[in-house]
Amino acid sequence: MQKALADSVVVLDFETTGLSPQYGDRAIEIGAVWLEEGRIVERFQKLMNPGFRISRFIEGYTGITNEMLSGQPRCEEVMAEFSEFIDGRNIVAHNASFDKRFLDSELKRVNRAYKGDCCCSLLVSRRVFQNSPNHKLQTLLSHAGVPKTGDFHRALADAEMTAYLWLSMIERIRRQYRISEVSFDQMSELSKIDKLYTHRYLTSLADTSEI
DNA sequence: TGCCAGGCCCTCTTTAGGGCCTT
Numbered sequence: 032m033q034k035a036l037a038d039s040v041v042v043l044d045f046e047t048t049g050l051s052p053q054y055g056d057r058a059i060e061i062g063a064v065w066l067e068e069g070r071i072v073e074r075f076q077k078l079m080n081p082g083f084r085i086s087r088f089i090e091g092y093t094g095i096t097n098e099m100l101s102g103q104p105r106c107e108e109v110m111a112e113f114s115e116f117i118d119g120r121n122i123v124a125h126n127a128s129f130d131k132r133f134l135d136s137e138l139k140r141v142n143r144a145y146k147g148d149c150c151c152s153l154l155v156s157r158r159v160f161q162n163s164p165n166h167k168l169q170t171l172l173s174h175a176g177v178p179k180t181g182d183f184h185r186a187l188a189d190a191e192m193t194a195y196l197w198l199s200m201i202e203r204i205r206r207q208y209r210i211s212e213v214s215f216d217q218m219s220e221l222s223k224i225d226k227l228y229t230h231r232y233l234t235s236l237a238d239t240s241e242i
Numbered sequence: 243t244g245c246c247a248g249g250c251c252c253t254c255t256t257t258a259g260g261g262c263c264t265t
Contacts, residue, residue, distance in 0.1 A: 226251080
């Protein structure tokens with residue numbers, strides 16, 4: 032069976048009413064880009080109505096207003112559609128545990144579940160960009176020399192910029208360690224290993240590479 | 243209206259605590 036390559040994934044981002052679906056927070060926007068061999072081949076972006084008014088803090092933070100959400104489809108309708116978009120694909124998100132919680136919570140409401148694998152670009156960045164001042168998306172883009180392509184804190188723009196950050200990390204690993212292809216599983220493993228062993232791990236991949 | 247969480251990571255650690263990151 033052919034291994035899944037790290038540059039063929041769906042990168043997603045949620046804007047939400049707060050931090051915790053456990054306490055009733057809901058998604059208000061989803062943005063995602065489908066990467067295929069390192070190129071964006073499809074985009075998904077939808078605002079969605081959570082069924083209650085969002086706070087002024089979230090309006091200010093995201094730029095998404097209650098007015099913008101009125102008349103938008105309900106979360107259930109959007110998530111059913113998005114479920115088809117990610118079916119059969121691995122996903123990447125910045126601080127993926129956050130987005131995965133909302134993904135699982137919203138899909139559960141439409142009696143669906145995501146069964147693929149999920150990798151966190153934040154955790155990988157802590158290995159690859161150890162000298163970055165911090166590992167916020169905005170800082171990492173600047174640190175990696177990745178151009179800003181949209182407004183931060185909007186789902187599609189954040190997903191797209193996370194995708195370019197993700198690709199830059201793959202490319203950095205490939206060049207620095209002379210690895211011909213980086214698999215999704217290797218990036219997942221990298222995100223989990225101890226930071227101190229990053230160099231050793233990547234070197235071991237280069238040793239077994241089929242260049 | 244304001245509040246809420248959770249997983250990872252580091253260190254003055256592991257019988258713990260606090261910072262980071264996401265909205």
